[in-house]
Amino acid sequence: MTDTYAVIGNPITHSKSPLIHAEFSKQTGQDICYKTILAPLNGFVTATEVFRQNGGKGMNVTVPFKVEAYKISNQLTEQAIAAQAVNTLVFDNDKIYGDNTDGTGLIRDIVDNLGFAITAKRVLLCGAGGAARGIMLPLLKQEPRMLVISNRTVQKAHGLRQQFSSYKNIVSSNYAEISGKEFDLIINATSASLIGKALSLPLGIFSTESLAYDIMYGNRNTPFLQFARQEGATHLSDGIGMLVEQAAESFFIWRGVRPKTKPLIEMLSQKIKHIE
Ligand code: ATR
Numbered sequence: 227m228t229d230t231y232a233v234i235g236n237p238i239t240h241s242k243s244p245l246i247h248a249e250f251s252k253q254t255g256q257d258i259c260y261k262t263i264l265a266p267l268n269g270f271v272t273a274t275e276v277f278r279q280n281g282g283k284g285m286n287v288t289v290p291f292k293v294e295a296y297k298i299s300n301q302l303t304e305q306a307i308a309a310q311a312v313n314t315l316v317f318d319n320d321k322i323y324g325d326n327t328d329g330t331g332l333i334r335d336i337v338d339n340l341g342f343a344i345t346a347k348r349v350l351l352c353g354a355g356g357a358a359r360g361i362m363l364p365l366l367k368q369e370p371r372m373l374v375i376s377n378r379t380v381q382k383a384h385g386l387r388q389q390f391s392s393y394k395n396i397v398s399s400n401y402a403e404i405s406g407k408e409f410d411l412i413i414n415a416t417s418a419s420l421i422g423k424a425l426s427l428p429l430g431i432f433s434t435e436s437l438a439y440d441i442m443y444g445n446r447n448t449p450f451l452q453f454a455r456q457e458g459a460t461h462l463s464d465g466i467g468m469l470v471e472q473a474a475e476s477f478f479i480w481r482g483v484r485p486k487t488k489p490l491i492e493m494l495s496q497k498i499k500h501i502e
């Protein structure tokens with residue numbers, strides 16, 4: 227029998243998840259059906275319950291419902307607890323398992339696809355919102371030499387550092403305070419690229435060997451990646467690989483089968499860069 231999954235969000239029409247999971251299902255021969263659910267802003271719990279009662283096996287959860295998904299889960303993984311947000315739900319009778327695959331997806335893209343080892347590197351994480359929190363634990367598990375969390379609102383950077391205070395090599399600051407430091411990996415986990423804005427980063431923080439990674443993507447380089455290129459960084463990546471890898475991790479959680487991601491990353495990159 228075909229098992230049904232869905233992605234829930236508001237808005238949802240832009241979601242690439244149905245396309246990605248349809249490709250994964252074709253590639254692996256897994257018999258699944260994957261829908262989109264547009265839930266009203268105050269209707270996440272009801273929409274999820276209806277889907278579950280109708281036999282839905284699992285869900286991806288996107289903006290703005292990841293925190294609500296965390297709250298309805300009655301079993302949470304370590305990553306979900308650290309992220310305080312859930313993007314993958316598994317329904318099993320009364321059990322609702324909540325996981326977060328965003329950070330794992332990012333690390334897989336950086337380490338496996340781009341071949342960039344994070345261990346012992348100097349890492350700058352820009353942003354201290356939900357997206358930044360979601361990648362903290364998987365990033366720290368790679369054991370960077372140091373992790374600087376930098377944010378426009380510095381108190382939020384301090385708050386995020388304190389949440390992970392069992393790790394010793396974390397520093398928090400605003401953007402001006404990182405002036406004079408150079409980083410091997412700089413990740414933009416802010417939503418600034420969504421509104422076409424650059425961050426007020428100081429000059430000189432990139433080297434030619436640095437990797438600049440924006441978790442957002444679009445039809446051309448984001449303002450953050452444009453800035454990194456102007457500053458001499460030659461390794462640039464947008465978040466398409468992360469998008470596909472987090473989906474592959476959800477697929478693995480649901481089906482126990484790991485799909486190949488490379489063909490899909492290539493296909494989506496071409497599609498996004500030509501159409502949008
Ligand atoms: P998300 O869940 O996408 O992380 P969020 O929790 O609202 O969303 O966090 C948005 C992040 O993007 C924050 O780090 C925010 O900085 P502030 O905490 O100072 O608001 C950052 N951000 C958004 N627009 C920005 C801009 N124009 N310049 C700098 N940072 C920006």
